Amino acid sequence: MFAGGVGGGxxxxxxxxxxxxxLDDFMAVLSVASLAINPITPAAMYAGTGEGYLNGDSLRxxxxFKSTDSGTTWTQLAxxxxxxxxxxxxxxxxxxxxxxxxxxxxxxxxSTNAGVSFTRVAVPEAADVRIEPPRPQWWL
Structure with a gap:
């Protein structure tokens, strides 16, 4: 089991x-707001950094970041x-x-290529997203 937090990596x-x-004491930014695991290749994990709800002491x-070895090593997606x-x-x-x-x-x-590139599909701010399982082409 994995956990992430904006105050602790x-x-x-x-x-x-x-x-x-x-797992990530070496990362420049330890504020982790979201973790996602690839259901087909569970060794592939993603960590989103930064606090989305800004206040006086929030962290950018x-x-x-991506791991391909179940969290042992992490690399920033360029x-x-x-x-x-x-x-x-x-x-x-x-x-x-x-x-x-x-x-x-x-x-x-x-991203349709494991984070190599991203396309903006909606603006402005997006606070949350999920994929509707019976219709994976639908995002909520």
């Missing part, structure tokens, strides 16, 4: 939550190293693993 437990280990993020991804509110991977959606303060973005 990404954590993993292998004993039902009795103890937790940090640094885009989306396509998200810009101000459109400073506050990632929610990440969702489609049931077939082919689409990654990112709800950010700059809008809703879609």
């Amino acid at each position: 990404i954590w993993k437990t292998i004993n039902g939550g009795a103890s937790w280990s940090p 993020g640094d885009g989306i 396509s998200t190293a810009n101000s459109s991804f400073w506050q990632v509110n929610r990440l969702v991977v489609s049931p077939n693993g082919s689409v990654l959606l990112a709800a950010t303060r700059s809008g809703l973005f879609r």
Whole structure:
């Protein structure tokens, strides 16, 4: 089981939550607002950084990070190293693993190539997103 938090990064437990280990102490930004796991390839995980609801002490993020080894190592997606991804509110991977959606303060973005590139599909700010399971082409 994995958990992320805007005040503490990404954590993993292998004993039902009795103890937790940090997975991302090396990342420049530890404010993690959303985690998403590819349902087809569970070793592929995404972490969205930054606090989407700004206040006086909120933390700006640094885009989306990806792990291909179940969270052991993380790499920033170069396509998200810009101000459109400073506050990632929610990440969702489609049931077939082919689409990654990112709800950010700059809008809703879609990737069909595992985060190599994103296309803005809605503006302005997107606080949340989910994929309707019976109709994966529908986003809410």
